[in-house]
Amino acid sequence: MLGNGEEGGGGSGLDKFPEFPGGTDAVRRYIELTVIYPLQAIKQKLNGVVIVSFDVNRQGTVDNIKVERGVHPMLDKEAIKAVESMPRWKPGVRHGKPVIVKFVIPVRFMPVS
Numbered sequence: 001m002l003g004n005g006e007e008g009g010g011g012s013g014l015d016k017f018p019e020f021p022g023g024t025d026a027v028r029r030y031i032e033l034t035v036i037y038p039l040q041a042i043k044q045k046l047n048g049v050v051i052v053s054f055d056v057n058r059q060g061t062v063d064n065i066k067v068e069r070g071v072h073p074m075l076d077k078e079a080i081k082a083v084e085s086m087p088r089w090k091p092g093v094r095h096g097k098p099v100i101v102k103f104v105i106p107v108r109f110m111p112v113s
Contacts, residue, residue: 016093018101020086027105035082037060037109038074046072050107051077058098060088068104079107 020027041047047069050101065083068075083105092101 009048012085012097014094014098014101016090017090018060019090021089030086031082031105031107034085035107035109036078038078041072041074041109042111046075047109047111048072048075049110050076051104052083052107054083054101055100055102056089058090058091058099059072060091060098062086062089064102072098072110074099075109078109082107 006051008021020030022029041078049069050067050071051069053068054062057063062083065080067076089096093099
């Protein structure tokens with residue numbers, strides 16, 4: 001998971017980075033447990049990594065979700081659904097005030113062998 005800048009993608013300059021409940025490893029686990037690999041996609045042998053960007057806003061909710069690099073509309077949709085359902089984060093802080101921080105994360109769709 002990568003945080004890349006804040007407030008329009010400038011340099012970090014944050015006093016405190018946004019915090020997902022349980023920390024960085026919990027974000028990865030949450031995505032792994034939440035994302036649904038559609039049966040139709042498995043049958044069609046669709047796999048890969050969907051790159052999703054999103055903002056953690058001043059209230060700690062996730063918004064402005066975008067597929068930066070998709071694999072297939074079916075998988076892209078599932079990646080977005082998983083990010084949309086994230087619980088509230090503790091927002092990032094700059095100069096003592098909550099700020100919007102952009103994140104980019106990979107969502108993997110790989111067949112289990």
